[in-house]
Amino acid sequence: MRVSNYAIAAGASAFLTASPALADVTPEQVWESFSGYLQSFGYTVNATETRSGDSLELADLVFTMELPDDEGRVAVGFGEMTLEDQGDGTVRVILPADTQISVDAAAEDEGELGMVIDYGTEALDMVVSGDPDAMLYAFSAQAMTAVLSELVVDGETVPRDELRAELTASELEGETQVVLADGMRRIDETVSIGSVSYDGGGQDPEGDGAGSFTGSLSSLVSESQAEIPLDMQFTDMAALLEAGMSMTGRITYGAGQSQFSFTEDGSVTNGSSASESGSFDLAMSEDMLRYGIAAEGIAYNVEGGEIPFPLSAEMDELALTIEAPISASEEPQDMALAMTLGGLTLSDMIWNIFDSGNVLPRDPATVAFDITGQVTPFVDFLDPAQMEALEDGERKPGELNALTLNNLTVEAAGAQLTGSGDFTFDNSDLESFDGMPKPTGAVDLRLAGANGLIDNLIAMGLISDQDAMGARMMMNMFGVPASDPDTLTSKIEINEQGQILANGQRIK
Helix, strand or coil, rough: CCHHHHHHHHHHHHHCCCCCCCCCCHHHHHHHHHHHHHHHHHHHEEEEEECCCCEEEEEEEEEEEEEHHCEEEEEEEEEEEEEEECCCEEEEECCCCCEEEEEEEEEEEEEECCCCCEEECCCCCEEEEEEEEEEEEEEEEEEEEEEEEEEEECCCCCCCCCCCEEEEEEEEEEEEEEEEECCCCEEEEEEEEEEEEEEEEEEEECCCCCCEEEEEEEEEEEEEEEEEEECCCCCHHHHHHHHHCCCEEEEECCCCCEEEEEEECEEEEEEEEEEEEEEEEEECCEEEEEEECCCCEEEEEEEECCEEEEEEEEEEEEEEEEECCCCCCCCCCCCCCEEEEEEEEEEEHHHHHHHHCCCHHHHHHEEEEEEEEEEEECCCCHHHHHHHHHHHHCCCCCCEEEEECCCEEEEEEEEEEEEEEEECCCCCCCCCCCCCCEEEEEEEEEEEEEHHHHHHHHHCCCEEEEEEHHHHHHHHHHHCCCCCEEEEEEEECCCCCEEEEEECEEEC
């Protein structure tokens, strides 16, 4: 079932978090703007409208999206909503304290899915102010809960003891500003949430398998910006991006923790995780897609099941960043890939599996790299037709033009490897390196503590003296001694002639 996750989320959040479409000085204008907003995401909006004094009452709210290529549809029902004219140029949005959200989906060859979510709020306050071209939404609530109360798959109701899910948030507050100009809708939003907790689980109706998970996050802050073309269907993402759509978002959070438990064949596995803080970043435009996650102060614990003893590990930092072009281009485009696994500490019980004599230094380990470069994409990666041709092997995805290793760090067991370098690639020469574009450039490496590590591995009986001799000969072939003890440096070059040199000596 191919549905735009962003479109569905936008439709749901329109009700739950004062959607950017809710704005203007009269309830009718608010409703017109709201309907147009959802329609721009590909929804058909239906409701029963009743004017009652200063309020516009909306009942039987349903918005429906037809899936691309006649693959099915998704319908979301929300019950009722009241738009109240406050007489001062603002409109108050009133939602029931407790209501039910229904979601029905049917996809070709994939059956039908229906669910009912019990949605509740405490002390919800939502006010829209401004004018049609510059609207401000302010909202707050003491608490919000969403509980999966019913799930139906292909006409069969799934009992709650087989699947449950609940989400609770407290101390919500936010503002959304919407500006309409030059055929675009610009949305700037900031939302803070004091805490979020979740609880879920289920069991196999045909066996003894079961699982559960709980957790919480504190001090969430979400900041996002988006520019969306007016009067365009959100179902055609490639066309929207070409018309100028862009979006950026960042979520940060404080301390978080989770627990899980799984049962299989009568054996129970339990685990937990915790972190001090973290973040999530996303950006998209016609030129690129960027994704990033990060967390600090991480701890993991797991025991039971097929694990013979409790395992635990801690990490100072975990980070991943990916940036890549998503539209075809005749010119090279920037890309980036970076990862950090910093300060990994394993429990002594794990170390003792292979180092019971405590020979190796048990200092925290780190693996990190940061790569930037340029590539020339040949396809629009959000165009289904072009992606199908790519999967069938009818088209090449693109060319690699340049890579820069900004940083490489590997630290473990008393040894450290660092490096940096630059390479360009000649895509017109696919013969010099057996079908790979010919690289030209150099990388500088520094290796410290390798001989000490080899000595320790010999003492542990993991390698023989003969194996160690071969390793040391290889290091001396590619490296030269540095001023620091037990340290080698190496410069590996590939010149214009396709020759490979190590510290100026040709090796190929």
